[in-house]
Amino acid sequence: MSKYIANENRYEKMKYNKVGNSGLKLPAVSLGFWHNFGDNDKYSTMEEMCFTAFDNGITHFDLANNYGPAGGSAEKNFGRIFKEHFKPYRDEMIISTKAGYLMWAGPYGDGGSRKYLTASLNQSLERMGLDYVDIFYHHRMTPETPLEETMCALDQIVKSGKALYAGLSNYDGPTLEKATAILSELKTPFIINQNRYNILDRTIENNGLKATSTKLEKGIICFSPLAQGLLTDRYLNNIPEDSRIKKDGRFLKEKNVTENREALLKLNDIAAARNQTLAEMALAWILKDSDITSVLVGASRPSQILANIKALENTTFTKAELDAIDKLTVRG
Numbered sequence: 367m368s369k370y371i372a373n374e375n376r377y378e379k380m381k382y383n384k385v386g387n388s389g390l391k392l393p394a395v396s397l398g399f400w401h402n403f404g405d406n407d408k409y410s411t412m413e414e415m416c417f418t419a420f421d422n423g424i425t426h427f428d429l430a431n432n433y434g435p436a437g438g439s440a441e442k443n444f445g446r447i448f449k450e451h452f453k454p455y456r457d458e459m460i461i462s463t464k465a466g467y468l469m470w471a472g473p474y475g476d477g478g479s480r481k482y483l484t485a486s487l488n489q490s491l492e493r494m495g496l497d498y499v500d501i502f503y504h505h506r507m508t509p510e511t512p513l514e515e516t517m518c519a520l521d522q523i524v525k526s527g528k529a530l531y532a533g534l535s536n537y538d539g540p541t542l543e544k545a546t547a548i549l550s551e552l553k554t555p556f557i558i559n560q561n562r563y564n565i566l567d568r569t570i571e572n573n574g575l576k577a578t579s580t581k582l583e584k585g586i587i588c589f590s591p592l593a594q595g596l597l598t599d600r601y602l603n604n605i606p607e608d609s610r611i612k613k614d615g616r617f618l619k620e621k622n623v624t625e626n627r628e629a630l631l632k633l634n635d636i637a638a639a640r641n642q643t644l645a646e647m648a649l650a651w652i653l654k655d656s657d658i659t660s661v662l663v664g665a666s667r668p669s670q671i672l673a674n675i676k677a678l679e680n681t682t683f684t685k686a687e688l689d690a691i692d693k694l695t696v697r698g
């Protein structure tokens with residue numbers, strides 16, 4: 367039997383934001399399982415991170431079929447943690463997963479077909495030991511699949527009870543608009559977009575996603591809000607041995623530090639003048655915006671989760687601060 371008993375004060379400090387015009391609320395800070403929950407990671411650290419998150423009001427855990435490595439292992443590890451400790455708290459948790467990237471060989475393990483989405487969610491539920499997920503996302507736009515097919519698959523999945531809400535990830539504004547028209551007609555509870563957004567990556571400001579999502583009254587949860595660790599004190603002086611770059615290096619590379627170091631040092635000075643760490647300021651910068659539902663952080667240790675929640679203490683910026691940040695980071 368689990369020794370874990372959730373902190374009874376867990377809802378006192380976290381802020382909960384409405385997801386667009388839906389009835390659901392998400393914590394302003396959510397926890398993602400993309401890294402550090404795979405087969406090469408330490409199970410006890412994964413457990414501790416889940417405890418720390420939930421004890422501090424982080425009710426939302428975000429997964430995907432392919433998180434690991436190996437693909438599927440983050441869901442499997444989460445399933446074990448859930449079974450051992452979190453079952454009594456299921457109704458206090460929002461668990462999401464996704465399908466859209468390559469998961470298994472052959473024509474049915476990738477993309478946006480009804481075949482792939484339906485089979486993948488069944489596999490995810492099996493790995494996590496869940497009857498349903500709270501949010502099921504199509505993970506990326508797949509122009510080779512008719513949009514209507516993907517949206518009808520999401521609709522069917524929600525109506526089958528295997529997911530409570532539908533989400534779209536990595537869509538752009540025009541495709542979101544078309545997808546929403548189909549989902550509205552079907553009365554599918556599609557409520558949220560998940561996209562990369564941080565001080566260094568303004569794509570959603572430029573591809574119409576942010577404005578369209580706001581216009582359509584959908585939520586936005588921002589992934590990689592710390593640019594995978596660049597927007598923290600992790601790489602200000604060197605590249606630590608226990609960092610994502612040294613331990614993994616598939617997605618974040620030394621050259622990303624070199625290219626951004628000058629801006630990161632100056633951003634760190636702006637943060638210090640606000641009495642914040644760079645990580646706190648980076649998260650606060652996203653959360654200043656009422657269009658945004660939640661920042662979806664990753665972590666390699668519990669202390670990072672606690673540090674990130676501190677961002678909520680000051681999410682107000684002066685125009686001078688915002689201009690200074692833009693001057694360092696908006697290109698072209």
Ligand SMILES: NC(=O)c1ccc[n+]([C@@H]2O[C@H](COP(=O)([O-])OP(=O)(O)OC[C@H]3O[C@@H](n4cnc5c(N)ncnc54)[C@H](OP(=O)(O)O)[C@@H]3O)[C@@H](O)[C@H]2O)c1
Pocket residue numbers: 397398399400401402428429505535536560561588589590591592593594595596598599600608609610611645662663664665666667669670671673674
């Ligand atoms: N939908 C999609 O396509 C998609 C894509 C990517 C991610 N996501 C989701 O978004 C989640 C977060 O993405 P991400 O991991 O890239 O987010 P992130 O928050 O930008 O980066 C997390 C990394 O930053 C470092 N870090 C975090 N807090 C820190 C702190 N307070 N001080 C110093 N370093 C800190 C850690 O790096 P070290 O490991 O070096 O300690 C951590 O692993 C994923 O887990 C996933 O759920 C979704």
